[in-house]
Amino acid sequence: MTIKVGIPGALLYYLYYPMWRTFFNELGVQVVTSGRTTKNILDQGTREALADACVPVKLFYGHVMDIKDKVDYLYIPRVVCLNRRTVYCPKFLGLPDMIRYSIKNVPPIIDVRMDTRQGRFAVVKAYLEIGKRLGAPILSVLLAYLKAVGVLHRYNRLLRKGWSPVQAMDFLENQAGGADFDGSAKSGLKFAVLGYPYAIYDSFISVNLIDKLRKYGVKVITAENIHPALLALQKNCSLPKRLFWTFSDRALKAAHFLFNQNKIDGVLHLTAFGCGPDSLLNKLIEMEAKKHSDIPFMTLMIDEQTGEAGMTTRLEAFVDMVRRRKEALACRK
Amino acid sequence: MPKVTFPRMGESWRTFKMLLEDLGNEVVAPPRPSKRTLDLGVRYSPEFACFPLKILMGTYLECIEMGADTIVTTGGVGPCRAGEYAMLHHKILKDIGHDIKMIVFEPPRHYPLNFIRNVLALNKARVSIRGIISHIKRAWRKLQALDNVEKMSHVTRPRELTSGNTSRVYRKALEWIDQAYTTPQIMEAEAAALEALKNIPQDPQRMVLKVGIVGEIYVLLEPASNLEIEETLGNLGVEVERSMFLTGWTRDNTWNETTEGMTVKEAAAPYLPELVGGHGRDSIGNTILCAKRGFDGMIQLAPFTCIPEIVARTILPRVSRDYDIPVLTFFLDEQTGKAGMSTRLEAFTDLLRRKKLLQARTNCVTG
Numbered sequence: 072m073t074i075k076v077g078i079p080g081a082l083l084y085y086l087y088y089p090m091w092r093t094f095f096n097e098l099g100v101q102v103v104t105s106g107r108t109t110k111n112i113l114d115q116g117t118r119e120a121l122a123d124a125c126v127p128v129k130l131f132y133g134h135v136m137d138i139k140d141k142v143d144y145l146y147i148p149r150v151v152c153l154n155r156r157t158v159y160c161p162k163f164l165g166l167p168d169m170i171r172y173s174i175k176n177v178p179p180i181i182d183v184r185m186d187t188r189q190g191r192f193a194v195v196k197a198y199l200e201i202g203k204r205l206g207a208p209i210l211s212v213l214l215a216y217l218k219a220v221g222v223l224h225r226y227n228r229l230l231r232k233g234w235s236p237v238q239a240m241d242f243l244e245n246q247a248g249g250a251d252f253d254g255s256a257k258s259g260l261k262f263a264v265l266g267y268p269y270a271i272y273d274s275f276i277s278v279n280l281i282d283k284l285r286k287y288g289v290k291v292i293t294a295e296n297i298h299p300a301l302l303a304l305q306k307n308c309s310l311p312k313r314l315f316w317t318f319s320d321r322a323l324k325a326a327h328f329l330f331n332q333n334k335i336d337g338v339l340h341l342t343a344f345g346c347g348p349d350s351l352l353n354k355l356i357e358m359e360a361k362k363h364s365d366i367p368f369m370t371l372m373i374d375e376q377t378g379e380a381g382m383t384t385r386l387e388a389f390v391d392m393v394r395r396r397k398e399a400l401a402c403r404k
Numbered sequence: 405m406p407k408v409t410f411p412r413m414g415e416s417w418r419t420f421k422m423l424l425e426d427l428g429n430e431v432v433a434p435p436r437p438s439k440r441t442l443d444l445g446v447r448y449s450p451e452f453a454c455f456p457l458k459i460l461m462g463t464y465l466e467c468i469e470m471g472a473d474t475i476v477t478t479g480g481v482g483p484c485r486a487g488e489y490a491m492l493h494h495k496i497l498k499d500i501g502h503d504i505k506m507i508v509f510e511p512p513r514h515y516p517l518n519f520i521r522n523v524l525a526l527n528k529a530r531v532s533i534r535g536i537i538s539h540i541k542r543a544w545r546k547l548q549a550l551d552n553v554e555k556m557s558h559v560t561r562p563r564e565l566t567s568g569n570t571s572r573v574y575r576k577a578l579e580w581i582d583q584a585y586t587t588p589q590i591m592e593a594e595a596a597a598l599e600a601l602k603n604i605p606q607d608p609q610r611m612v613l614k615v616g617i618v619g620e621i622y623v624l625l626e627p628a629s630n631l632e633i634e635e636t637l638g639n640l641g642v643e644v645e646r647s648m649f650l651t652g653w654t655r656d657n658t659w660n661e662t663t664e665g666m667t668v669k670e671a672a673a674p675y676l677p678e679l680v681g682g683h684g685r686d687s688i689g690n691t692i693l694c695a696k697r698g699f700d701g702m703i704q705l706a707p708f709t710c711i712p713e714i715v716a717r718t719i720l721p722r723v724s725r726d727y728d729i730p731v732l733t734f735f736l737d738e739q740t741g742k743a744g745m746s747t748r749l750e751a752f753t754d755l756l757r758r759k760k761l762l763q764a765r766t767n768c769v770t771g
């Protein structure tokens with residue numbers, strides 16, 4: 072009987088799932104994922120998690136509830152730092168413990184710690200430890216890791232080309248699909264959508280934000296579409312101190328880069344209610360937006376109550392506003 | 405001449421005022437946070453920033469009105485938000501048109517140069533290095549005196565015969581320490597204060613509950629932000645032991661970790677082996693240590709949306725069950741009302757008292 076490892080479809084799922092899946096499959100382990108969010112998953116998560124937690128964490132709880140009875144292990148790595156500079160939000164750091172001590176009957180959790188500040192090979196070591204726990208020989212673990220890294224690179228390249236994670240995952244899994252990802256940009260508008268991958272790419276919790284924009288003929292750029300080197304060039308975004316958190320740092324850099332490049336027509340910041348890092352990030356982006364008054368900026372806040380209609384209205388209004396403004400400016404010239 | 409101010413955290417401002425004046429600065433002492441402080445803070449802070457940021461924002465604005473033009477504060481290395489606050493405060497203050505200077509102290513263990521540079525910038529009187537060290541030592545002694553007297557007040561308040569006595573004596577004692585300048589004077593004032601508190605008429609028969617308070621440092625240390633929870637509890641007949649005092653925290657975060665700090669970490673390890681920033685891990689560790697020392701209950705104080713405390717809060721129910729110790733959590737923000745809090749505290753202490761009585765009775769029967 073093969074071992075089954077469960078990977079909840081939330082938080083880091085959108086950035087690393089293809090890599091994790093390859094790694095486990097190479098070791099002959101079956102991967103079970105809860106996949107896309109449904110109403111049921113969200114409701115379960117809201118019921119299980121602490122009321123003061125943010126939606127993405129509640130959603131994670133829901134995904135765990137969805138698969139915990141179907142698997143032998145849950146894979147919830149404690150990802151602390153992957154670039155030797157920024158760490159993840161405290162809730163990511165405590166995630167395995169939060170799940171372990173607040174949900175009943177969870178299967179054993181594989182919670183290896185990944186912290187590149189401890190040394191160059193910290194991540195490899197972490198994967199070797201996973202292999203050890205699953206009882207696989209070291210050599211095959213190393214090979215599986217290398218293959219997984221290769222898949223991650225391909226995945227990231229697809230994201231940079233503008234594919235959404237779901238499309239890219241489908242493509243890597245079935246070598247099919249994809250193609251129609253670029254909204255054909257009828258209106259010639261180009262928006263930046265900033266926010267955390269687990270919020271903007273989860274089509275249920277973001278109420279289909281990106282697809283909606285594409286339907287209005289707007290071309291969408293996210294932080295994942297920008298080459299990491301370009302983001303790294305932003306340094307600390309003229310702040311005395313860098314933001315501690317990996318995703319916030321990336322979003323702020325992306326905002327800085329896009330504002331300064333001046334090739335976009337609008338900026339949307341999608342934030343989750345009660346998100347700690349965003350309380351700072353949003354203010355910093357807002358102050359940056361003030362300096363570029365020719366680029367409209369809007370914040371959208373989501374939580375477990377967010378309804379489709381409210382979101383549509385606000386998006387339509389924003390898109391219309393930007394479009395008219397652009398036309399008016401074109402006429403004046 | 406620049407006028408210097410700093411954040412207010414409980415009674416510690418008396419020490420910082422003395423230290424900064426010794427170094428030749430003109431000091432604007434931060435006023436006690438009031439309704440107006442909060443209103444100002446809320447108006448200019450991001451809506452979902454945590455409570456301490458808003459109070460500090462308001463305090464800074466009030467101090468600026470009083471003429472301050474330099475703010476001395478602390479930074480941090482994350483992942484708790486507080487480490488970025490100085491930067492955000494500065495940006496917001498500039499944005500609304502206040503041109504002020506911000507001197508941010510990062511942990512000297514990680515940034516020794518930053519520490520030296522800041523001290524030199526604040527050394528207006530050109531005190532020699534030896535002088536600076538002796539000033540810091542004396543300030544440190546004063547901080548310890550303030551902490552010790554506060555600890556003593558937590559012991560006497562639940563046992564006093566006439567309610568309000570302790571608070572009155574405590575307030576007087578603070579003035580004595582405030583007036584003391586040299587080290588012998590500080591020690592004398594401290595001794596006198598402790599003596600005065602000890603001499604308050606007490607009721608030895610009263611059943612006093614022992615409750616530990618854990619949580620985020622600012623709401624723990626600033627009574628104006630936690631609606632004087634310690635005084636309220638004391639008046640309900642509860643002896644409070646706070647897990648954190650400024651002297652202890654400073655020791656843990658400047659040069660070396662103390663053994664106390666290490667024990668807390670160790671205690672928390674089975675439940676939360678990772679530093680999640682802020683005081684999330686300390687909250688868990690201290691709850692376990694207090695349970696082992698036979699406390700009757702624990703109270704966790706945290707600002708609304710505080711990330712590390714939410715992590716701790718998720719795990720605490722399990723700790724509470726494993727160690728059989730009741731835990732009550734308050735998420736505080738500008739909307740928290742004193743009446744609601746008092747009601748919850750009364751209910752909580754009622755439960756603890758009943759539990760204690762029940763235990764005493766069963767012990768009598770079996771023993």
